[in-house]
Amino acid sequence: MSHTAHIRSHRKPRRSASTIAMRAGVAGGVLSTLAVAGASGSANAAEPVTQTLELPTLTADLAAQVAQSADVTQQAAASYELQAERDAAAAKAAKEAKADLAEAKKKAAEEKKKAEEAARKAAAERASRSAERATLSASADTGSSDSSGSSAGSSTSTSTSTSTATGSAAAVVAFVQSQVGDAYVSGGTGPNSWDCSGLVQAAFKSVGVDLPRVSQSQSTAGTQVGLDNLQPGDILYWGGAGSAYHVGVYVGDGMFVGAQNSSTGVVKASLSYDPPSGAVRVL
Template sequence: MSHTAHIPSHRKPRLSASKLAVRAGVAGGVLSTLAMAGTASASPSAEPVTDKTLEMPVLELDLAAEVSSAVTTAAENTRAAAVEGELNAQEESARTGAAAEAKQAKADAQQLANAEKKAKEEADRKAETERASRDADRTSLTSTSASGSTAGSASGSGSTAGKGSTPAKNSGKGSGATAPTTGSASAIVNFARAQVGKAYVLGGTGPYSFDCSGLVRAAFKQANISLPRLSQDQSMAGTPVSLSALQTGDILYWGAKGNAYHVAIYVGGGKFVGAQNSNTGIVERSLDYDRPTGAVRVL
């Protein structure tokens, strides 16, 4: 007997094939159970999961109609904008044109006003010149008349002292005027009109220039009528007549009767011929141009 026969062996006895199969089956069942438990614990809800399908809304669009409408709207907007722009341009043009017309009208009105003002100033200047000329003529004639009266008085005194006779009696009408029956108004008027355009010269008695009384005296001489030389005396000749009853050949005067500073000849038709002043010369004018103070009739 061996000395090791009484020592027990430490190796485990081998399992038989049947036992191994049983153990394998048990292990497999445990593992299967564990797997199912893990799956169940991993599920968030005990309720079964139901698959749901989301249905999207169906858009029923007519793209062709939408595009056509959008194009039409855009075209109408464009046309409206063009029309509005054209109207604005026309309105601006109208405003500009109206402003230009108003400016031109204002300029024309101002030019017309200036022209009228200038014409009025010119007329006033001429009238003032005529008045000044007549005043000068009146002063000169007054001085001449005074000198003539003094000389005449001296001559008359001398004649009376020398001859002892009385002064001759006037045979004509008015102051020293004679009025023969052969007087002709047409001869007076024709002569006066023939002098129109000639120069006015103070103291002139013709034939190329006259002053107012010189022209009247020369015209009446054509009818064989002798008038005084001065306008003051001529306004006293003949018979006074109204300006509303004038006849051709009447003598018109300006100023007081017997102290007139201007005379002219009435030629009919509401007109007179007179030697006005150095600016106008001898002219034929309407009575309204320079209304006379009075008139006398010698014929």
């Protein structure tokens, strides 16, 4: 007997042929599956699947639309800006108009006040003028009485003071007497306001006689005559011949008509009221 005979053998029991065959089939199937999977994996590894997103192509039409939209936006912005400027201008204009209106009202009030003051002054001047005319008339009446009372001593003076104008001289006398009461204005030539030479020039122009415009020239426009030989229509002057500062027209009966000053206007007065320096006869 062998010395190892009592030791249990460690050899595994034999498997049957059917078991081996079954296990071999299973193994083969698994291997086949793995092989297919491996092959599929290799194929997938060789050709990876990718996904792409197609972006829209910027065509000419789309570009035009974008540009048009940008233009519209810009135009809208410009329109808003223009409207804002107009609103600001309108507000400024309204403010200026309000200020102008206030200034106009202020000026209107001032002008009204001035007009009222001028009207008051004019009324006062008219009242003063009326009073002075009354005084002049009284003086003229007195002068006429004195002249009549002294007429016996001078037949020449009597003839002069009572002479009656005829023809063109009468027309000149009628013209100046019709202006009595008109206003005196320096440089005035009518029809409702005069200065002394303007009245005399207009009176003679009414009968077709052209006289110089100023007193100095009118005082030498005709033949010099003495104050004791006056006839209606003669031009009276105050100052020297050629340097006279005032003129009037003798209307007869020791009276003259002249545009005296701004206080009296055109008056009819006695020679004694303001004795002239000389006289010239044109007609």
